[in-house]
Amino acid sequence: AVMEVYTMFRSHLSAKTMLVLFDALHGVALHAHNINNNAILRSRLQEFGSMIQMQDPPLLRLENESYQICLTFLQNLVVDKPPIYDEAEAESHLVRLCQEVLEFYIKVAGCGEKSESSHGRKIHWSIPLGSLKRRELAARSPLVVATLQAICSLGDISFEKNLSQFFPLLSSLVSCEHGSNDVQVALCDMLSLSVGPVLLRSC
Secondary structure (H helix, E strand, C coil): CHHHHHHHHHHHCCHHHHHHHHHHHHHHHHHHHHHHCCHHHHHHHHHHHHHCCCCCCCHHHHHHHHHHHHHHHHHHHHHHCCCCCCHHHHHHHHHHHHHHHHHHHHHHHCCCCCCECCCCCECCCCCCCCHHHHHHHHHHHHHHHHHHHHHHCCCHHHHHHHHHHHHHHHHHHHHCCCCCHHHHHHHHHHHHHHHHHHHHHHC
16 A cells, blocks of 8 residues: 555655655654564464464564665655755665665574583584474565665676675675575675676686
């Protein structure tokens, strides 16, 4: 419904209005994420749902859809350049949003977490993901793919300027287990087509 209304009035929306809409949807996305990330609250919601014979609220879908709309708003803002458009401000919002999405995904995937032996010594391999975690990552994959594509769509100068912020996240994604091959394909494309040329120019 949000996107339908937005599409109808897109050509009439100012940059300021777009950022207000973005902030509102971003708040929804963050709220849904915080609930999804709160195991105790999720458990209580499930218990309450079973008491009233109601399904578990689709918070992950709400989170993903809200972030996807936020991403669309910012990408279209950059393309449309409406009145009183501030390119630096729009780019800053887009970069921060992309970082946020990737950070959340990496945290859910548990990238970099190591198992430990009984003597407390770290073993250098990751704990395999369970089936529930894999399903969650698979559900998050389309948003992550869209985010990687959004980063690649930044202009050459902007991409190179912000690469230092994204590179640690991309490195973590390389070492992650994923619930879908789509993320790996998008990441491979990004590294070969966008990151690689920047690194070659800097050599």
